Amino acid sequence: MSKPRINQKIMPYILSAPSLLLISLIIVFPILYTFYISLTNMNVYNWFTFTFVGLRNYSRALFVFDAGFITAMGTTVVWTVVNMVLQLSIAFIMASFLGVKQLRFRKVYKTILMFPWAMPGYVSILLWKTGIFNVQFGLLNQWLSRFGIEGFMWLSNNVSAFVSSVIVNLWLALPFMIMIMDGALQSIDKSYYESAQLDGANWLDQMWHITMPSIKSIIGPAVIITVFTTFKQFDVIYLLTQQAGGKTGANIHTILTYAYENAFITNNYGYSSAISILIFLFLIAFSLLTRVKLRDNSKI
């Protein structure tokens, strides 16, 4: 009688053990180890002979402006804000246009607009890099050469590299946002608009009092997810401007490319680990702040 009971108690742990073990091994333990490294001066010269330096790496990241972390943080914030504002407004306009009742080829347009989402991200970025922005055979410079402008290096100064990265990121991220926006706009009850029009409300009133409040709760989670992914974006800027051995000359760093460069290019492991931990703390604070609530609808 007592045996199945014990079984019942232990069973959940046995069944979830493989998964939790894997997560501990690949995620939790490396994070703890990263924290450990962050307290040392480990770099390529003292791979084994490193010593503890306390919080020195952290103070260097946070208080030494020249170290570059603060700059990278600023760039990341600007990057996130610019991308989110553009993404939300463009997606909103596109979705509103797609919602026009008499638009007959809506489905065709939608399918084509989803295309960038379906392409493997790194392939798209590399195609943009070589096909569009390349100095010699990129499409942009071929077009420009017709106007007598030769060899503009899109990815080698900070401003145009940043703009290029934003464009590529928009290209990659807009399909998802348009889909979310489209779903949200379609869920609004059309009779609200009709009665508002009867009351003499203009377009702006309708936007402000009907559309915005109705879509806010629907697009909310998707927007938060996108803020996170934009903030953590690595591939676009890394592949476009700073591949190992193929730096284009621009020097824009988001916090992720900055952490990567310090770990794998300049081999400053202690410092890079401190940055990783700072980013992680920041992300935790951010997710607690946005109250991304844990949805638990379990039947127990």
Next chain:
Amino acid sequence: MKNRRLKKKIGLLALNLFFVVVCFVTLIPVLYAFSVSLNEQNSLVGSTFSFIPKTLTLEHYKRVFTDEPIVLWFTNSVILAVASVTVSLSVAVPSAYVFSRKEFAGRKTILKILMLLYSFPSILSMFAIYKLMSPFGLVDSRIGLVIIYSGTMAVFGLWNLKGYFDTIPYDIEEAAMIDGANGFQIVKLIVLPLAKPSVIVTAMMVLIYVWNEYIFAITFLTGAKKYTLAAGLYGLQATEMSGSWPVFAAASLMISLPVLIIFFLVQKHMQSGLSAGGVKG
């Protein structure tokens, strides 16, 4: 009255025109790569460029097979993807079921911790993983990468499946239990068939992640022999880009094709299989 209808028609025409232009602009990078990959002449530089190649050729596609070990990379990608999907699902299904159905000490705490871990980009601990794995000979090994990929996707798998299991009514299972079915039978015969959309989407997400992952692959694998398609294409682009841009374009499109097919096949499951999971952040 007539005037208004005319205005509406013009507006609609303009809207259609707008979408045609937007769709074309969206496809430019891919169309251009496609055109370059089929164009025989290497007259890439010059003002006579057009989207329609003048002389068609499959030469560049052939060269992808003859000059680059793409079949080998493809095999490596398939091995890694299948192994990672298998490992991910076989660890995620039982634990997701348990977290959805059973009450046990520590359950809530573990779920909360998992939620926080979900926001951690694995690239930040890549160096630590490297250093931890190298004494065990797991660097430059496929097993090492499978462990990394399954581990990275484990939180997602657990959450996504658990979220879907939560939406399946418990009554059916209770009825089966009364009929004498054991836990294993219940999961196999009742829960899994009902959770099919979510299992498919979870498997596809792992598959696509592994297929597209390049940064761990190029960091952990030293020889091009073990390279996956993603790592191989990255290398192709980084080393001999200027000479073989048409070959690179051809390879890019071929590598993307399976992912494109999978994406548009799974798209209809996407909404139900993913949104129910409640994975956020």
